Amino acid sequence: MKHYIGIDIGGTSIKYAVFDEKATILFHHAVLTPIGNAGDQIPKALYGIIDQLMSVYDGVQGVGISTAGVVNPLSGAILFAGDTLPGYAGTKLKALLQQRYGLPVAVANDVNAAACGEWWKGAARGYGHFFCVTIGTGIGGALFSGGQLVHGRRFRAGEVGHALYDKRSGTTYEQRASMTALMQMAAAELPDFHGGGRELFDLARSGDAACAALIARWTEEVARGLAEITLVADPAMIVIGGAVSEQKEFLLDFIRAHLNRYVPAQFGHAPLVAAQLGNRAALYGAIYPFFYTEETERDSYGNRIDQSI
Incomplete structure (x- = not known):
């Protein structure tokens, strides 16, 4: 074989x-x-x-x-x-x-x-123009357009984690919206919390208000970056990957609640889907x-x- x-x-x-x-x-x-x-x-x-x-x-x-x-x-x-x-x-x-x-x-x-995996076997099958964002230790992005990956002249297309630099805090998009950033927020603001991302989401699902509020603030940062992708690339969909994609609609609903604040009124935004193949x-x-x-x-x-x- x-x-x-x-x-x-x-x-x-x-x-x-x-x-x-x-x-x-x-x-x-x-x-x-x-x-x-x-x-x-x-x-x-x-x-x-x-x-x-x-x-x-x-x-x-x-x-x-x-x-x-x-x-x-x-x-x-x-x-x-x-x-x-x-x-x-x-x-x-x-x-x-x-x-x-x-x-x-x-x-x-x-x-x-x-992105290629999701196009071949996952959530993006049949889509010729979509953007994939993975949220993990950092944040990465990939643009799939015209039925193929867009690499860019220097193979750097889609590197959204380094975008949205904020001079006041000295941070980039991934330093505010990655899973690393979320766990740093949890360590600083939830002294009784001990666990990882899955445990944090489990507590929010079970009704823990403090955990839910923390995730809400974090997903606003995630939404800011996704709004920029919508405005620049106008993808048919944005696929959210990384281990956090296992949270599926629970995660996506948090993000959707913020997205319209970062695009013009009645402008609309790309549909969000969780990676079907997960991690x-x-x-x-x-x-x-x-x-x-x-x-x-x-x-x-x-x-x-x-x-x-």
Whole structure:
């Protein structure tokens, strides 16, 4: 049987899965992202994961990598990474893995991969123009238009987490609206709360007024960014991904309550949907290139790339 390995590298954890030839997940697991110099530690972590999986599953046809950071999808190199992954920029993941395993390797930005996964197998099937936002350790974005990902001239299209910089607080959108920001708010304002994001939402669902009020203030920050996306890209829908997407309509209702305040009256906004594949969307997107057959002169996600870059 043919198998495919998908790996999703985030600032907090590395998720990985084995898929069969019908893109069904046979095995799924996660480990903490190693601390230290990411350029050294992440390749070592990947070697350990892939070695282990290949000792159990034969017939591996390819390895798909979804990763935080700005990625050149042609070379599979990391062009830029934030503070959560120090020393990661410049890491040539595709070359390292191909040299070690002699297998086809595809490397993509994690939100681009999530968008591709949702378009292939999830909430965005049938949509040629949509925006995907993942909310986690940070915030990432991806624009899918004309039936393909929009990379941008320097592969930085969709990097909304760095937008909406506020001079007074010295913060960006993701520093106010990520799950990291929400948990920092909870630590500062709810001294009796001990838990993570899931527990915070569970308490709000059960009627805890303080938790609900905190989430309401946080989702207003989330809504500000989504309003900007609506105004700039006019997508047919905005797909919300990341682990928090498991909250589905409970989360989306909080966000919708704020959205109209940040667009002109009667202007309207893009419909919001939770990622159907949840936190596994990027894993599906990571292996998608191995199921895609098209002409050459395209990157591994089926998008024409300017070879002069």
